Amino acid sequence: MPKFNVGPLNHVGVAVPDIDAAIAMYREKFGVTDITEPKDLPPQGVTYAFVNLPSGQVELITPYGDNSPITKYLERNPKGGQHHLCFEVEDIREAVTAMETRGMRVLNEPRIGAHGTLVVFLHPGDAGGVLIELMETPKADASHA
Numbered sequence: 001m002p003k004f005n006v007g008p009l010n011h012v013g014v015a016v017p018d019i020d021a022a023i024a025m026y027r028e029k030f031g032v033t034d035i036t037e038p039k040d041l042p043p044q045g046v047t048y049a050f051v052n053l054p055s056g057q058v059e060l061i062t063p064y065g066d067n068s069p070i071t072k073y074l075e076r077n078p079k080g081g082q083h084h085l086c087f088e089v090e091d092i093r094e095a096v097t098a099m100e101t102r103g104m105r106v107l108n109e110p111r112i113g114a115h116g117t118l119v120v121f122l123h124p125g126d127a128g129g130v131l132i133e134l135m136e137t138p139k140a141d142a143s144h145a
């Protein structure tokens, strides 16, 4: 089996039915001041905003368009909830090969995510019921983009 390990936890994805209300909640209830403006990411079918904390990011996501991958999740969890964990990897193609070699189902071809680097998702059925995103580590520090 090829040597491979994931890097740091990059973000926790949280699906929300109303992103403006969620941003207001993180500001008003938790006192977070560094929260990005919502941005649409049509190829991923989501609108996202980052809640920037000293230790990392919460990624708020809400559906964008008719075929969003989080629509079903929100139907099952109408108030929203924790949706995915994202680990950084050095090289996404090496990661995909390693994951497939280890019997994990990779759900998509690498595509550009919210940090501007390539991401893939792994089936939650292979990871203890948790949807895992792997993202290539940004070359420069774009983590607060």
Ligand SMILES: CC[C@@H](C(=O)O)C(=O)SCCNC(=O)CCNC(=O)[C@H](O)C(C)(C)COP(=O)(O)OP(=O)(O)OC[C@H]1O[C@@H](n2cnc3c(N)ncnc32)[C@H](O)[C@@H]1OP(=O)(O)O
Residues within 6 Å of the ligand: 013, 041, 044, 046, 048, 059, 061, 069, 070, 072, 073, 082, 083, 084, 086, 107, 112, 113, 114, 115, 119, 121, 123, 124, 125, 129, 130, 131, 133
């Ligand atoms: C902001 C951009 C980007 C970034 O750069 O960070 C993002 O994070 S975008 C995040 C949203 N994108 C994705 O989620 C893409 C990958 N997701 C998928 O391919 C699908 O959503 C899915 C995970 C395969 C689920 O498919 P779906 O059709 O929605 O649901 P099913 O009912 O068929 O689910 C199958 C199975 O999986 C369980 N499930 C679904 N979602 C989750 C989840 N978020 N966490 C844990 N488990 C999940 C679901 O309960 C089913 O389980 P079983 O009933 O046991 O089969």
Ligand SMILES: [Co+2]
Residues within 6 Å of the ligand: 011, 013, 059, 084, 086, 133
């Ligand atoms: Co994500």
